[in-house]
Amino acid sequence: MKAAWYEKNGEARDVLIVDDVHTPQPGPGEVRVKIMVSGVNPSDFKSRRTRPLNADRIIPHSDAGGVIDAVGEGVPHERIGQRVWVWNGQWQRPFGTCAQYIAIPSDLAVDLPANCDYDAAACMGIPGLTAFEAVRRLGDISGKTILVIGAASSVSHYAVQMAVLKGARVIGTVGSEAKAAHARAAGATDTINYKTENVAERVKALTGGRGVDGIIDMDFSTTIDLIRKGALAPHGTLSCFGSNSHDEPQVPFRLMLTTSLNMHFFLIYDLTASERAYAVKELNALLASGRLKHAIAARFSLDQIVAAHESVEQGRYMGNVVIDMTLSS
CATH class of the missing domain: 3.90.180.10 (Medium-chain alcohol dehydrogenases, catalytic domain)
Structure with missing residues (x-):
């Protein structure tokens, strides 16, 4: 699969790499999500610049919208094909959502209401x-x-x-x-x-x-x-x-x-399990109600990850910045 990553802290144009990496396989209790849209947040550039690396390679971003295409042991096969939004994709994990696929614990992939697109999904986690x-x-x-x-x-x-x-x-x-x-x-x-x-x-x-x-x-x-x-x-x-x-x-x-x-x-x-469960349930209900407005300010391809990070870091846009995996550079 194609992904963006960095191997050391630094400025976006100095450390971000886009290339092919091994496609992950879901382990027990995990699902694999084919990422359609990945959200870029201020925490992503702050981590890239200063947070000590917990692995040799860090794929950034915590949020995404996508489709479950494989499940690990213990996860119902009925989840395959579900549209989902992903939260905490890169929290205390080296491989986040700035890639074509991510394998994550099943509860980090929340069923996306039918009336919501992947842009909205990529804005929910953070x-x-x-x-x-x-x-x-x-x-x-x-x-x-x-x-x-x-x-x-x-x-x-x-x-x-x-x-x-x-x-x-x-x-x-x-x-x-x-x-x-x-x-x-x-x-x-x-x-x-x-x-x-x-x-x-x-x-x-x-x-x-x-x-x-x-x-x-x-x-x-x-x-x-x-x-x-x-x-x-x-x-x-x-x-x-x-x-x-x-x-x-x-x-x-x-x-x-x-x-x-x-x-x-x-x-x-770092919410407690009960706080998280309540927040996810209520937020999904709000999404399903159609009462939330979503502001996508800019859309980049995966190959444009440097420009995407710099735009968030510089406060260039008013609204959410996303990486659209369906776009070519």
Whole structure:
């Protein structure tokens, strides 16, 4: 089969290789998926650049949409031919979804609803599940106001939609008018340009001085300052899945104590088994309902993997970037 891989850390154009490798065979409890579309996420270029390799060769990417074409011992043969979406394809594993085939544990390949295409499938593992879990950890948000940081990003675009479907009013931070329009199309009622506006003051103005009931946060290193400035209302909740700084932010303990604030942190790759099962089931139901909008910003062939990685790394597109295995370079 054809695949992309790297054998050392570094820049995309310096380390990524595309060539033929051995086609995997499914082991016990595994399925083999013929990959149709592979999703590219920020974690993929971060891993390529800095994460120590756990094998001589790393095939990147965790997410994909495809078809099961073979099963291992213990897996029902009825699964052959099923259209699926793949999650955690490369989490703690050397061979991910940036290849024509992947062999993975059966539960990592989720039946794809009939109304969904492979593009949507390639967006579920990291963007979809992260957004779902971020919203879930805010609790009952019906009738409440939620601030979504980076509302036009691939994860937050889904989070805006999911929060609105739960009955929340959503305010989103954005970096341009184009991103504001993208966030509003997803359901945000108000947007704040963090480059030109004082976010905390705008949040308080939009909430009658009270602050929001919840924050979905992709950058704790800057969002903690919004909390310090009163953007999160008393008894409010922060749901956080990332930080852009390696430094340890100063947490305003006294403020959090006296206003009874809550903080929930999670790593989407490392949910408990029960959390994962619930999230996969509910996310699949959302997919089947047809209520989620998917934003595919750019499509590359496997031979264009370097350009795909660089586009995500440079934030060149607004939406999800995918590798389409059916395309020729």
